[in-house]
Amino acid sequence: MTLADLQANAKEHGFTHHFMCERDGVRSDGTGHLYAADELRLVHSNSTDHGTDPGDDATLFMIEAKDGTKGIMIVADSFHTDPHKARIIDQLRRNRANS
Template identity: 90%
Template sequence: MTLADLQANAKEHGFTHHFMCEDGGVRSDGTGHLYNADELRLVHSSSTDHGTDPGDDATIFMIEAKDGTKGVMIVADAFHADPNKAEIIDQLRRNRATY
């Protein structure tokens, strides 16, 4: 599957917004609200791996906020990953069982 396919699948499941990392948290493009990691739950993730160019690889994370906002965060392959995004995703993975 391509990244576009994964985004379309997420949208079909109600994950229509995009979450962006900022200083102090994660902002939703839909509400403009700045969430901290404790207000977010990692629902699912899917990766693309085309095997030829690691720069084409990415993971899409489907995230739901406690207020019901659903969106995605896209993280490039590990070599090119934004450290702030990686930190937030690590927090969400750790919190997954306690949400």
């Protein structure tokens, strides 16, 4: 699957917003609300791996906020990952494992 396919699939499942990392949390493009990591739940993730160029690899994370806002966050391959995104995703994964 391509990243576009993954985005279309997420949208079909109600994950219509985009979550963007900021210094103090994660902001939704739809509501403008700034969420702390403990207000978010990692629902599912899918990765693309085309095998030829690691720069084309990415993971799409489907995230739901406690207020019901559903959105995605796309994280580039490990060589190009934004450290803020990596920290948030690591925290969401830990929260998921502990629940």
